[in-house]
Amino acid sequence: xxxxxxxxxxxxxxxxxxxxxxxxxxxxxxxxxxxxxxxxxxxxxxxxxxxxxxxxxxxxxxxxxxxxxxxxxxxxxxxxxxxxxxxxxxxxxxxxxxxxxxxxxxxxxxxxxxxxxxxxxxxxxxxxxxxxxxxxxxxxxxxxxxxxxxxxxxxxxxxxxxxxxxxxxxxxxxxxxxxxxxxxxxxxxxxxxxxxxxxxxxxxxxxxxxxxxxxxxxxxxxxxxxxxxxxxxxxxxxxxxxxxxxxxxxxxxxxxxxxxxxxxxxxxxxxxxxxxxxxxxxx
Amino acid sequence: xxxxxxxxxxxxxxxxxxxxxxxxxxxxxxxxxxxxxxxxxxxxxxxxxxxxxxxxxxxxxxxxxxxxxxxxxxxxxxxxxxxxxxxxxxxxxxxxxxxxxxxxxxxxxxxxxxxxxxxxxxxxxxxxxxxxxxxxxxxxxxxxxxxxxxxxxxxxxxxxxxxxxxxxxxxxxxxxxxxxxxxxxxxxxxxxxxxxxxxxxxxxxxxxxxxxxxxxxxxxxxxxxxxxxxxxxxxxxxxxxxxxxxxxxxxxxxxxxxxxxxxxxxxxxxxxxxxxxxxxxxxxxxxxxxxxxxxxxxxxxxxxxxxxxxxxxxxxxxxxxxxxxxxxxxxxxxxxxxxxxxxxxxxxxxxxxxxxxxxxxxxxxxxxxxxxxxxxxxxxxxxxxxxxxxxxxxxxxxxxxxxxxxxxxxxxxxxxxxxxxxxxxxxxxxxxxxxxxxxxxxxxxxxxxxxxxxxxxxxxxxxxxxxxxxxxxxxxxxxxxxxxxxxxxxxxxxxxxxxxxxxxxxxxxxxxxxxxxxxxxxxxxxxxxxxxxxxxxxxxxxxxxxxxxxxxxxxxxxxxxxxxxxxxxxxxxxxxxxxxxxxxxxxxxxxxxxxxxxxxxxxxxxxxxxxxxxxxxxxxxxxxxxxxxxxxxxxxxxxxxxxxxxxxxxxxxxxxxxxxxxxxxxxxxxxxxxxxxxxxxxxxxxxxxxxxxxx
Numbered sequence: 001x002x003x004x005x006x007x008x009x010x011x012x013x014x015x016x017x018x019x020x021x022x023x024x025x026x027x028x029x030x031x032x033x034x035x036x037x038x039x040x041x042x043x044x045x046x047x048x049x050x051x052x053x054x055x056x057x058x059x060x061x062x063x064x065x066x067x068x069x070x071x072x073x074x075x076x077x078x079x080x081x082x083x084x085x086x087x088x089x090x091x092x093x094x095x096x097x098x099x100x101x102x103x104x105x106x107x108x109x110x111x112x113x114x115x116x117x118x119x120x121x122x123x124x125x126x127x128x129x130x131x132x133x134x135x136x137x138x139x140x141x142x143x144x145x146x147x148x149x150x151x152x153x154x155x156x157x158x159x160x161x162x163x164x165x166x167x168x169x170x171x172x173x174x175x176x177x178x179x180x181x182x183x184x185x186x187x188x189x190x191x192x193x194x195x196x197x198x199x200x201x202x203x204x205x206x207x208x209x210x211x212x213x214x215x216x217x218x219x220x221x222x223x224x225x226x227x228x229x230x231x232x233x234x235x236x237x238x239x240x241x242x243x244x245x246x247x248x249x250x251x252x253x254x255x256x257x258x259x260x261x262x263x264x265x266x267x268x269x270x271x272x273x274x275x276x277x278x279x280x281x282x283x
Numbered sequence: 284x285x286x287x288x289x290x291x292x293x294x295x296x297x298x299x300x301x302x303x304x305x306x307x308x309x310x311x312x313x314x315x316x317x318x319x320x321x322x323x324x325x326x327x328x329x330x331x332x333x334x335x336x337x338x339x340x341x342x343x344x345x346x347x348x349x350x351x352x353x354x355x356x357x358x359x360x361x362x363x364x365x366x367x368x369x370x371x372x373x374x375x376x377x378x379x380x381x382x383x384x385x386x387x388x389x390x391x392x393x394x395x396x397x398x399x400x401x402x403x404x405x406x407x408x409x410x411x412x413x414x415x416x417x418x419x420x421x422x423x424x425x426x427x428x429x430x431x432x433x434x435x436x437x438x439x440x441x442x443x444x445x446x447x448x449x450x451x452x453x454x455x456x457x458x459x460x461x462x463x464x465x466x467x468x469x470x471x472x473x474x475x476x477x478x479x480x481x482x483x484x485x486x487x488x489x490x491x492x493x494x495x496x497x498x499x500x501x502x503x504x505x506x507x508x509x510x511x512x513x514x515x516x517x518x519x520x521x522x523x524x525x526x527x528x529x530x531x532x533x534x535x536x537x538x539x540x541x542x543x544x545x546x547x548x549x550x551x552x553x554x555x556x557x558x559x560x561x562x563x564x565x566x567x568x569x570x571x572x573x574x575x576x577x578x579x580x581x582x583x584x585x586x587x588x589x590x591x592x593x594x595x596x597x598x599x600x601x602x603x604x605x606x607x608x609x610x611x612x613x614x615x616x617x618x619x620x621x622x623x624x625x626x627x628x629x630x631x632x633x634x635x636x637x638x639x640x641x642x643x644x645x646x647x648x649x650x651x652x653x654x655x656x657x658x659x660x661x662x663x664x665x666x667x668x669x670x671x672x673x674x675x676x677x678x679x680x681x682x683x684x685x686x687x688x689x690x691x692x693x694x695x696x697x698x699x700x701x702x703x704x705x706x707x708x709x710x711x712x713x714x715x716x717x718x719x720x721x722x723x724x725x726x727x728x729x730x731x732x733x734x735x736x737x738x739x740x741x742x743x744x745x746x747x748x749x750x751x752x753x754x755x756x757x758x759x760x761x762x763x764x765x766x767x768x769x770x771x772x773x774x775x776x777x778x779x780x781x782x783x784x785x786x787x788x789x790x791x792x793x794x795x796x797x798x799x800x801x802x803x804x805x806x807x808x809x810x811x812x813x814x815x816x817x818x819x820x821x822x823x824x825x826x827x828x829x830x831x832x833x834x835x836x837x838x839x840x841x842x843x844x845x846x847x848x849x850x851x852x853x854x855x856x857x858x859x860x861x862x863x864x865x866x867x868x869x870x871x872x873x874x875x876x877x878x879x880x881x882x883x884x885x886x887x888x889x890x891x892x893x894x895x896x897x898x899x900x901x902x903x904x905x906x907x908x909x910x911x912x913x914x915x916x917x918x919x920x921x922x923x924x925x926x927x928x929x930x931x932x933x934x935x936x937x938x939x940x941x942x943x944x945x946x947x948x949x950x951x952x953x954x955x956x957x958x959x960x961x962x963x964x965x966x967x968x969x970x971x972x973x974x975x976x977x978x
Contacts, residue, residue, distance in 0.1 A: 023790050024773055024774065024777040024788075024790050024791055024794060025773065025776055025777055026777075027777040027778055027788070027790070028709075028776045028777040028778050029709050029776065030776065037709070039705075040705050040706060040708070040709055043703065043705055043706060044700065044706055047699065047700055047703060047706070048700070051696045051699055051700070054660070054695075054696070054699075055692045055695065055696045058660075058663055058664075058667070058688065058689070058692045059689055059692060061667050062667055062685060062688045062689050063685070063689070065667055065670050065671050066670050066675050066677075066685055067675075069606070069670055069671065069672065069673050069674065069675050070674070070675050070676075070677070071607075071674045071675060071676050071962055071963065072963075076672075077672045078607075078672060078673065078674055079608075079672040080607055080608045080609065080673070081609060082608075082609070082611075083608075083609040083610060083611050083612070083613065083669075084611065084612060085668075088611075088612075088664075088668055089612060089615060091664075092612075092615075092660070092661050092664040092665070093615075093657070093661060096656070096657045096660045096661070097657050100650075100653050100654055100656060100657055103653055103699070104650045104653065107646055107649050107650055107653070107702070107703050107704075108646045108650070110703065110705050111642045111645050111646040111649060111703070111704045111705060112642045112646065114704075114705035114708075115641070115642040115645075117639075117641070117642075118642075169481070170473075170476040170481055171473060171475065171476065171572060173637060173711070173712055175709070175712070175713075175778060175780075177709060177777070177778035180708070181708050181709055182637050182708050182709070182711060182712065183637050183639060183708070184635070184637050184638050184639060186572065186573070186638075186639075187475065187566040188566055188567075188571075189639075191638075191639040192639070204778065206778065206780060207780070208711070208712035208713060208780040208781070209473075209712055210400065210467075210468075210469060210476070210780075210781075210782040211476060212396075212400075212467070212476070212481070213396040213397055213400075214396070215396070215780075215782070215783065215784070216396065216780075216783045216784045216785035216786075216787075217785070219787055279566045279567070280566065280567055280568075280569075281567055282567050282568050283480055283567055
């Protein structure tokens with residue numbers, strides 16, 4: 001029944017393909033939900049508009065000139081020996097160079113302001129999260145709250161989040177298209193990602209770097225909650241009496257994707273540092 | 284399978300379960316059956332070819348006239364055949380992947396994740412190393428010596444060895460379909476995923492050795508082409524009189540010489556990790572995969588321009604010829620080509636903006652990346668101004684050129700977006716990236732190679748290709764491209780990761796369906812090319828262009844018979860300007876026989892190339908399966924062959940002057956009998972390869 005309904009919905013959608021495309025785009029940066037992604041989208045729009053003026057002339061001139069100077073058009077001029085003009089030469093070298101120089105300044109500025117390592121300015125201290133890429137799941141440790149989650153990330157709205165990343169296995173990459181992304185997580189090394197959510201909601205996160213048979217299942221939800229709700233959630237997790245003990249820890253390193261997200265009410269001290277060190281040990 | 288005795292020493296780690304038929308028998312899922320079916324196609328195809336050659340009694344002919352030939356023209360054609368065979372396989376794999384993704388929305392689909400991963404790994408590896416590279420090397424091999432008025436490349440034997448190393452590597456790729464399995468690590472094979480700790484099987488080893496053999500072949504080819512262009516040009520062919528295709532061939536060769544070695548080093552270090560317990564790229568004991576990423580892309584980015592520059596050369600020839608006009612801004616195009624070649628070494632970090640280096644480094648590489656857009660844009664405008672005040676004929680090669688110019692600009696558009704590190708962060712590793720590089724390489728490589736194929740085919744085989752099927756195929760390549768890849772931009776912007784076997788949201792379904800239809804149209808395009816080939820052979824007698832100049836050509840290659848005699852030029856031409864043949868047709872009679880003919884010395888055929896190629900593939904196969912005896916024998920065979928060849932003294936043969944005179948007179952007679960045609964009818968059977976000269 002559900003399949004039937006979705007099929008009939010599909011047929012209804014076919015004429016509206018471009019619109020349903022917009023639906024898909026709602027999962028991406030166009031529908032940004034935080035200051036970093038908003039800024040990135042802003043940059044997309046600026047660069048996109050500039051590029052319309054770069055690509056546009058070629059898209060117009062190519063068919064127009066090819067058609068106008070077609071062999072069968074006897075009205076068009078024919079100068080088989082004409083092969084150079086300083087004016088045209090200036091026209092094709094100088095403006096593109098100018099545009100690239102202009103875009104270069106833009107690129108330099110935005111690359112620095114949107115550097116994933118750069119802390120987000122705020123009057124609140126950033127929430128520390130440590131993310132560990134595993135086969136095929138993400139472990140998120142909240143070192144200050146002494147809790148951890150698997151395949152779900154809860155964050156407070158309007159407060160910066162500072163994520164330190166590493167991998168307990170092969171290289172992975174953390175992307176949350178509506179908030180920020182992406183940065184690699186590599187074993188034995190730490191990378192950083194700063195992000196924030198400006199409204200509450202549930203956003204999709206994923207690993208985008210292929211890492212084996214379970215790769216396509218390595219998705220998680222990021223839930224952004226108002227600050228009070230976030231504190232209540234932390235308290236509830238702490239009260240759940242499901243500590244990250246030795247058994248649970250060993251389970252994390254088995255190749256699998258848990259069917260449901262997991263929460264751990266307490267984690268060992270220096271868990272992240274221990275995973276970092278473990279990766280470098282001889283196997 | 285016994286674990287003791289002689290068999291493990293003989294067979295290494297090979298056992299029954301490495302055969303896809305056995306796996307499909309024991310576990311008959313759709314995925315395994317497709318794998319077994321593919322293996323069956325390879326085997327049936329091989330048996331069919333062997334049976335056909337035997338039945339036609341062509342083994343001796345094939346061996347002495349083709350496989351052992353050192354003639355650059357035949358080697359070029361063999362490279363192109365290899366490219367088409369590999370294109371067929373990799374395109375079918377692409378269609379399977381699209382079908383899987385369209386089927387696998389909240390659903391496992393019909394391909395297991397491991398099988399899907401092998402498909403994207405072989406698709407990428409084949410398309411780059413065994414489709415694109417052989418195609419462009421084949422085209423350069425055929426055309427470049429003709430365009431510079433030479434008799435062959437500088438090192439004909441080395442040319443044959445390069446061909447056979449590439450062929451041996453491609454053979455290894457095909458073997459991986461039938462015996463064992465291929466890597467699941469993608470065409471870039473990033474460690475530590477491809478290290479022993481995570482992938483102990485044979486897959487990454489197949490990748491390592493296939494790519495290593497191929498990259499050695501390509502390095503040798505680069506050296507060969509560069510020396511040929513520097514040393515073998517005919518009198519008067521100054522650097523600044525060379526056809527643009529030769530310039531792009533030169534820049535590509537230089538890129539090959541400098542860019543292939545980092546790849547060979549990267550694969551060799553990965554092999555040391557996997558075979559001898561080194562720790563270059565492992566997680567533990569001080570290994571670091573970031574070194575691999577740098578080495579790989581130090582090759583990988585120049586590689587993009589190795590692939591694209593020759594196509595730029597083709598477009599320069601095609602647009603000028605089919606506009607009946609001199610190339611606009613020759614100097615500008617040469618400078619732009621050289622600038623692109625140089626800049627291509629300065630941008631490799633943009634393949635991993637997300638690896639955590641600081642903003643200064645990312646910004647510097649981002650700006651370098653955008654800078655390449657300037658010379659590339661200049662080239663596009665140079666082709667537009669070449670059409671300006673010309674007489675444009677919409678032949679198949681010209682259609683490809685126009686489609687390229689408009690489509691490539693869109694790829695450039697998204698390329699500049701990706702050059703911005705903050706924008707790359709959001710779409711790196713997604714289908715947006717996949718759409719972008721297909722948007723560069725399909726118009727920037729495939730269309731160019733197909734344009735060159737249609738353009739020079741009459742020169743190589745003496746008859747024109749069928750126009751109608753050429754246009755059908757062209758239409759399918761263009762429509763198929765847009766349908767298959769534009770949806771991927773949308774999906775990538777929505778955050779869909781590349782290399783994903785399953786989809787997590789029904790919202791993507793319409794786009795996946797459109798992309799799937801596009802993939803099928805691309806397959807139809809390839810089918811139309813094969814039909815065109817078949818139809819063209821059947822009606823070849825009506826479309827002969829023996830006189831050699833079907834398109835009112837401009838360069839030297841059009842001034843001789845089609846197909847050219849094995850010695851190319853009876854007398855080495857003397858060049859006074861660019862477009863020498865076009866001017867000769869206008870200023871005097873280019874078909875005047877010389878006062879006398881001299882005997883010509885050409886290299887003899889040699890079995891060195893085939894032996895080294897087969898022994899190289901055997902060595903690689905032995906290494907993959909830990910059949911050490913086979914690896915050692917293969918290696919010794921290569922060394923012995925090289926030593927034996929170095930003692931060979933009788934390596935040339937002389938074509939006597941009277942034979943040359945007979946050949947040339949026959950051609951000149953045909954030229955005299957041919958009817959010159961105007962450009963309006965060049966696509967009809969009236970075209971006998973002689974152009975009516977206007978002005």
